[in-house]
Amino acid sequence: MTANRPTGNRTALDQIHMQIQWNRLLSVVEEQAQTLVRTAFSTSAREAGDISAGVFDTQGRMLAQAVTGTPGHVNAMAASVGFFLETFPIATMAEGDVFITNDPWKGTGHLNDFTVVTPTFLDGRPVGLFACTSHVVDVGGRGFGPDGRQVYEEGINVPIMRLASRGTVDEGLMGVIRVNVRNPVEVEGDIYSLMACNEVGGRRLVDMMREFGLADLDELGRHIIESSRAGMLEEIRKLPKGTWKNAMRIDGFEKELDLVGTLTVTDDGIDVDFAGTSGPSSFGINVPLTYTQAYASFGVRCVIGGAVPNNAGSLGAVRVTAPEGTILNALHPAAVAGRHVIGQMLPDVVLGCLNQVIPDRVPAEGTSCLWNPVLLGGPGIADGDYGKSRPFAMNTFHAGGTGARPGKDGLNATAFPSGVRNTPVEVNETIAPLIFWKKEYRTDSGGPGAHRGGLGQVMEISHADGAPFAMNCMFDRVIHPPRGRNGGHDGTAGKLQLASGPLFKGKGRQTIPAGDRIIISMPGGGGLGDPAARDRAQLAVDVRDGFVSPEQAKAVYGWDAAAGAGDD
Template structure:
């Protein structure tokens, strides 16, 4: 065979491998869409709080759906190995489905169920599909940070069969139904997780038959090797060295310091959180799997962002935190609200990368979700609930992101989680609540050449004039997002009622009957000197109600009326 012929054969083989890789990405996206379309909980169906992926026979993630959160996807990338340790692949049979919500083996808290399904081709296991979703309720004291141990936070399932040889584990389902406030929704979500994996299995087998594959070994090695080498090349393009950053956030009973040391070398990136605060006595602690997920995502936002997320591209990023710190909380610490701290980690990591790539990272944002659990019923409010309609619902909302490189921050946008805000219309349909107001929060975006994204204001009351409880899991109320390169901080968050009652940012509290809950989410930090922001952009912000005329004058040096008309002479005098 001539050299040119051999080269041609190699090129065709590589094209074939790339086509199969792309096909796998399509398969897992369909898997995720099946989960969304069949889910019962609004957190999955409307907000997209989920993940889906395909794994080789060794438990290495080959492809993930674009739909999904980093906390689910990156944590799930490691959790499949725990399933295989408990149930080796050779012990599985067709029709088996496995499940757990173990925070330390899954995605960090009991509200996330991970389901794993083996795929069989001609009677042989060739791959596994995994999916995770956040369910509306797992019993216990309810979704929130008040639990002192994980035992208080809800039902805790070790890795076990959800279905065995095609038969659902009815005993397990009965136990789950008896321990949660929304049994239909939770059981429905378990079925939806099994259904989405089944979709993935069927599509994968169809692909393998189409390409004449008897296993995924060659495809898997190609995906992992190419991804790892591409990621290492991206890392080696950074200046080698050690970069440090720290950030203080609100915490629960005391502020929390997140301390990060990021080392860049030829063999990858090492992230060490030594010096971070110890565990909390409340449920804001973070299992290491979730810390790993969001810290590695912070790197991927800047380094190798065009490389597909899989075992190979994640492998060069190593994450560690001291045992007993809030980022490596041991069992049985309370962990229900682990996202409040864990979702701050990309900002901490980006602060390190800013030193390696000056001007190459966004400012800090509101970061962690504002997703309160709202409940009504006997025993969940500190008042008589009477005959009002009982309900339990978690709503997903957020503040503003930090200003981006060359752009303003995004308003009311979930970064780093990537979930969507749950629509008011849906929330009002499934609960006796009324959302009277939901709008951008004026002056909450940090001032800068590029403005931070704004938070939002929401006002919520009970339609039946009854009290209701709010499980608050909010941060950035005492320690706002910081700007970069001279940009200003974002606005602090706040929680109160319309009648003047100030609520704590964390913990379950009661909104009295006839009163209205007011949530003011934080804004993102600004980027660069505010006086360098074009006057026309400041005027447009004022015209759109994003910035007040007073803030335009004080922060930006622009004299403008409420209609956006600029006083050129006064502005020139202020700006020099």
Template sequence: MSTTSALDQIRMQIQWNRLLSVVEEQAQTLIRTAFSTSAREAGDISAGVYDVKGRMLAQAVTGTPGHVNAMAASVGFFLQKYPLAKMKPGDVFVTNDPWLGTGHLNDFTVVTPTFRGNEIVALFACTTHVVDVGGKGFGPDGRQIYEEGINIPIMRLAENGEFCEPVLEIIRTNVRNPVEVEGDLYSLAACNDVGGQRLLDMMKEFGLDDLAPLADYVIEGARAGMAAEIRELPNGTYRNSMRIDGYESPIDLVAALTIRDEEIEVDFSGTSGVSTFGINVPLTYTQAYASFGVRCVIGGAVPNNAGSLAPVIITAPEGSILNAPHPCAVTARHVIGQMLPDVVLGCLNQVIPDRVPAEGTSCLWNPVLLGGHGLTDEDYGDATPFAINTFHAGGTGARPNKDGLNATAFPSGVRNTPIEVNETIAPLVIWKKEYRTDSGGAGKFRGGVGQVMEISHAQHAPFAINCMFDRVTYPARGRNGGGDGEAGIIERKLRNDRLNAKGRQSISGDDHLVVSMPGGGGLGSAFERDPAEVARDVVLGFVSPEAARSVYGVAVDEEGRIDEGLTKDLRAAR
């Protein structure tokens, strides 16, 4: 089909919009049918459609960059092992290999060919984070991938429309939550099946024999749109570095971003080497989040597919923590990988400072809580065993002309899991979940505030937490004159001591765990912030009256009443 006429352009655009609805229904099928709270409540998934060359054509709106962009590369690995000629109707393929999938064993990726007659017309792929894969559990304490759980190579999950029972039996035997994990595998296969059926309906409706013309139109259009935006930027190399907590020692993330005509290259040479613990990052995950950092401010309106991803080239030296080779432990790869957009944005701030946000908490603050025999320092007794992965977040960095988002996951985009759900599926009591006052970095635009959670065991038994937190030693930095966000704190309330930011630790049955999540950095001078906005922050509990006076130079009481004379004097004194 020629795309030279205006009518053809309109027809292609209608087909493209329909394709987007297909992949969104694919994703919603996964969310509706998933067993685990990570998919059902937090939306820690991805879904997309690929042409027969393995090029990503469209992704669902629901999903995380780490899953979506890493999965874009993952489908190519599936095709290397199972070329189209080896695929048959009724086949479903699966892997959770970190280097062939989305970076750690907890993510299962499922790929399904869609047949129209005897020909494959597309591939559907999806990913979700399952609650458990065995091993040491979801945490950073593993020293090699072999300790982190069961590793399924790229293989058939179903053949001739029937699930391979030996594969399911092996997985069930090796995980702590067999019902949830197996249920999620069925949900992954189901969502691809729905996507395939809707695609065939679409092709019939539009009279399409194959997707090649539409695929070329979508990919070339996105490539051209991205290239056009890059051409507007000055060529050159821009450098930035960021120090974060790490595990056994601090980690330096170092980037050189080069703008070259119609492409952007990000090179992470100079970044710290691999860790001896499970915070290492496979290259596909590094590429996923680093490219997302670029796309946040360049080509944001361009569809995310193989075309728009191609002009963004991400490299990291093998042996660095951002290109960790097998058999490095990688379970907590998100703690490091999700920092990369901030590093990339720090480079771009030198080019387009009016379009770049401040640093945020960035990495998720997911308390992984466990109870059962051998998991705690004290005897667990006959209390109900459990393992739960809860999704929560600190504040994001202030945005150009806007405050940061409070208790919001960026860059991952997953939702906070409701405490009612957590208390239903585990013997826990969550006594507090509230905004953390004064945690957002000060500025003309304030950084987003974090949150505070207080948790205990409902049966007064001990429980453990797998900590995978950062921004405890090195908080999010403000930008362009803005203040830093507050660092995070993990502590036992009654013992009045602080826990380490990473690793498994135990809480006594009579104690409470308190998790205070970090805030994002501010943008611009705090004394340029509108006093009325400061007063509003005080009323909402984001800023204390004391900080309003000392940091912002605004004299305001808890009711939001401003002493204008004193405020004028405070600001004049600065």
């Protein structure tokens, strides 16, 4: 085919060729992402898949993203490449150059996420950029937690800079990172994994371009972006036009917070604005705008244009704003380590707006924010004598239940909207001196409804040597549970409690005393529809499997498990 045929002169065969190339590009970025997962050192990337990967044109527009990855990383990374190009224009880049940052306002929202960008060259000319992001286990400072008052306390901040020049890694930068983190081997290993995955993506892109005789990605990029934007707008134009508003009250840190969203549908796209949302927190749960935009736009994409590929074209049809100085557009130097606790609530806020437009297509609220206990041990970390036990810092990924879905129950112990996987306890126990005594579904935690909310889970953890240890808590839905929709009941709120009895707060570093255990009970998702309409055969299965107790079945659903009949 002709590599640069004008758009208006494309033949049917050209269209087929470009669709094949587009599909090939998707396979390139998926191999890029899988390289990162396979080579990563930290469990967050290797086990949980807390990463992103994508390919961009030389203008910084995302052409394709890997399926493997999280919306917060992917959609924020889509914006971050533009910041890299502002600092290092494409004309200044050379083969073998690699660039890096973990700047929360130019990356994915907090210091634990490193974004790496690598240019790809064909016959000496830059033809594209590969970018990837991964959450690393530690960046120094207070450790991954919400207790900081400014970003300066939260760890090392690497501005957009060169990580490698013409193939030579900046050992000075790597040395500075190593001496500022608690897990230098894992963090350095993850940075090399980020470089490796972009390199693999670049090789595969060059192979593809040579195979198809492409001198650049200009025409293919235009086709991808134009087709995706048109596809997204086609789906949006099927919706009623107007403005809808939704508010959600959540736990916050020092006080409860209101997230207020206004969604407007026009023929030109969807606008989401968060005016009316609470102001910033004094602690590390503030959200940079890029992360707000990432998850709010994902909330739209969950039910509108889900079949349209995610790239600059489809993302451009959804515009997200938040006033400066609100918790969803926190300005430097606000503390932002726990930005995911608030940011991952935004799809539920957006879906609450869309429920007023298309109530038959929207799920109930779920746990939404991850319930990731950050566990630490060592001298000075926790109150009490730590003795000779091995110091450690571990971030383990876990989740409560999702909201019930139209026509289906919610998912049990499943991370939505982030999509990361639970970390196996066997892996956790190999990298830290901890014992996980329990990990099981939490009975009755899913909100009752015609379709039941997904169940949360219960974990019980102690120090293997009986020493004290600390937990950085970044949990929500402890005060305000996930709400049901359209007649469905709320899910059960989360709970943190020592085996000896005292309750923990949902946020902040707290100590598990020597010899004690922490019991983490995660929220369940909200129900959808009237519980009286739930299928009795499915309810019998719920009771049999322990998802619903006989008591709840009778009191809420009006079904006597012992008698096997309803009190209708």
